[in-house]
Amino acid sequence: MDMYLASVLTNMTLIAFLALSAYLVLVVGEVSFGQQAFFGIGAYITASATALAGAHVFWGLLAGAIGGASCALVLGLLTIRLSGIYFAISTLCFAELLRFFLLHLRFTQSVDGRIIGPDGPEGFSNIRWIFENNYQVTDFLLLAVTCLIILLIVLFSLERSPIMLGARMVGNDPILAQSQGLNPTRYRLSFITLSGAVAGFGGGLFALFNTHIEPAMFGVMLGIHGLAYAVIGGLGSAIGPLLGVFLDIGLLESIRSLAAYRMIIFGGLVALLLVFRPEGIISPRLVSHLKSRWRNRHV
Amino acid sequence: MYSLHGIGKSFGGIDVLTDISLTLKPGQRLGITGANGVGKSTLINVATGFLKPDSGHIQLNNKTLTHQPAWAFAQAGIQRTFQSTRFLITANLGEQLLLAARAPESKKRLAKLIELSGLQASLHLFPDEIPLPMLRKAEVIRGLAASPEVLFLDEPSAGLTAIELDQFGVFLQQNLGQKTALVVVEHRFDFMLMITDSVVEMQLNRGLVEKGTDVKT
Numbered sequence: 001m002d003m004y005l006a007s008v009l010t011n012m013t014l015i016a017f018l019a020l021s022a023y024l025v026l027v028v029g030e031v032s033f034g035q036q037a038f039f040g041i042g043a044y045i046t047a048s049a050t051a052l053a054g055a056h057v058f059w060g061l062l063a064g065a066i067g068g069a070s071c072a073l074v075l076g077l078l079t080i081r082l083s084g085i086y087f088a089i090s091t092l093c094f095a096e097l098l099r100f101f102l103l104h105l106r107f108t109q110s111v112d113g114r115i116i117g118p119d120g121p122e123g124f125s126n127i128r129w130i131f132e133n134n135y136q137v138t139d140f141l142l143l144a145v146t147c148l149i150i151l152l153i154v155l156f157s158l159e160r161s162p163i164m165l166g167a168r169m170v171g172n173d174p175i176l177a178q179s180q181g182l183n184p185t186r187y188r189l190s191f192i193t194l195s196g197a198v199a200g201f202g203g204g205l206f207a208l209f210n211t212h213i214e215p216a217m218f219g220v221m222l223g224i225h226g227l228a229y230a231v232i233g234g235l236g237s238a239i240g241p242l243l244g245v246f247l248d249i250g251l252l253e254s255i256r257s258l259a260a261y262r263m264i265i266f267g268g269l270v271a272l273l274l275v276f277r278p279e280g281i282i283s284p285r286l287v288s289h290l291k292s293r294w295r296n297r298h299v
Numbered sequence: 300m301y302s303l304h305g306i307g308k309s310f311g312g313i314d315v316l317t318d319i320s321l322t323l324k325p326g327q328r329l330g331i332t333g334a335n336g337v338g339k340s341t342l343i344n345v346a347t348g349f350l351k352p353d354s355g356h357i358q359l360n361n362k363t364l365t366h367q368p369a370w371a372f373a374q375a376g377i378q379r380t381f382q383s384t385r386f387l388i389t390a391n392l393g394e395q396l397l398l399a400a401r402a403p404e405s406k407k408r409l410a411k412l413i414e415l416s417g418l419q420a421s422l423h424l425f426p427d428e429i430p431l432p433m434l435r436k437a438e439v440i441r442g443l444a445a446s447p448e449v450l451f452l453d454e455p456s457a458g459l460t461a462i463e464l465d466q467f468g469v470f471l472q473q474n475l476g477q478k479t480a481l482v483v484v485e486h487r488f489d490f491m492l493m494i495t496d497s498v499v500e501m502q503l504n505r506g507l508v509e510k511g512t513d514v515k516t
Binding site: 165168169173175177178182292293 | 423425
């Protein structure tokens with residue numbers, strides 16, 4: 001496979017984790033501008049675990065996911081009484097807080113003549129796992145896609161269980177959800193924590209692939225893109241955010257020859273989508289409709 | 300046995316409920332009538348946990364529910380319907396009814412209720428594609444699936460014609476079951492007499508008064 005194509009595809013796969021984490025928060029009815037922070041925390045933890053502590057990559061990624069989940073749980077507990085715009089602002093502040101923490105984090109060590117570890121705004125360089133294990137871009141793509149598929153299998157089994165419908169009910173109408181005996185707080189906290197784990201895991205892969213990370217990479221715009229992919233793709237199914245990523249990055253890369261004009265095309269496309277499919281391409285109603293048609297045919 | 304003891308609730312200094320007490324035995328059917336603004340809906344909201352009372356307590360089978368959240372009321376078997384029907388419009392009706400029936404025996408009961416109500420053909424539709432009389436039935440079915448202790452209906456007649464209301468009443472009578480107590484808040488007296496065995500009137504600042512002992516306030 002072409003190196004360029006493989007690296008674009010890998011980037012799409014990594015950003016898909018961020019879009020899916022934004023999706024999980026949107027499902028319970030909240031908008032988060034802070035998923036990039038969990039992505040960044042995951043990246044730093046995985047980088048530290050593999051490059052500094054020499055842990056196996058599996059444990060490194062797991063630690064990244066747990067780190068992201070813990071930060072998200074803290075955010076969820078802090079914002080337990082907030083919703084709507086107030087929740088959104090809090091997520092933004094919390095994310096910036098974590099980014100500033102990374103900006104001031106210095107813990108460098110010299111390993112084999114190389115400076116390794118978080119070095120404030122300079123970031124974390126020499127995450128050499130990918131070289132040490134002789135991974136080509138296509139090998140890494142395979143690893144990332146495998147992880148994404150495993151995540152999708154988990155999300156789809158969640159989608160088939162009543163949990164996801166309960167979460168959507170909590171997101172759309174908390175009063176209705178309560179009248180059905182569902183605890184909105186528990187749903188919100190679990191989904192926000194899960195979203196942190198997904199973002200943290202994706203961030204870990206991002207660190208391994210990029211070999212260098214710095215706090216500036218995890219700014220607000222990253223989170224807004226993740227959010228936009230989920231909104232464009234639709235909240236009906238986990239496929240929605242993936243479609244959003246594919247459309248955005250895929251389209252932007254494929255029309256690169258148009259130079260600056262491609263942003264006009266992309267902006268126009270987003271505007272058209274918001275006019276004609278305000279609930280996203282794969283809207284919850286579309287999915288519910290398809291599901292019942294599928295069932296009718298097979299009963 | 301479900302009971303409210305000395306319930307009081309005020310909003311910004313205006314006492315809406317003062318010292319309301321009410322006891323419901325299993326299978327009892329009670330109607331509550333009263334003028335607009337005397338606090339009938341507030342009473343339902345307090346009785347089902349959606350508003351917290353300022354004073355008094357709420358008990359179900361010797362368990363105190365007063366300070367529990369609304370979802371715990373629902374789990375304990377206190378079900379309700381809403382003045383304007385409430386459904387998730389992004390999922391079809393069948394999925395939502397199934398969500399209300401989690402235990403296997405509830406699923407069986409739900410299937411039976413759906414059959415009796417004639418809702419089978421609407422199960423794959425979205426709530427905003429289903430006519431109101433059907434949605435009212437669906438809301439009651441959703442409440443009854445798990446054999447609740449008490450079912451509160453908040454103005455079920457709103458938006459129904461006389462014939463539709465009559466059919467709705469017959470459906471209720473046939474499917475409430477022996478265990479469930481029913482409380483109906485209503486303006487339509489004919490309907491109330493049809494489905495309840497006693498009616499109380501809620502009066503401003505006087506609480507619940509036996510219908511017939513009419514005292515001008």
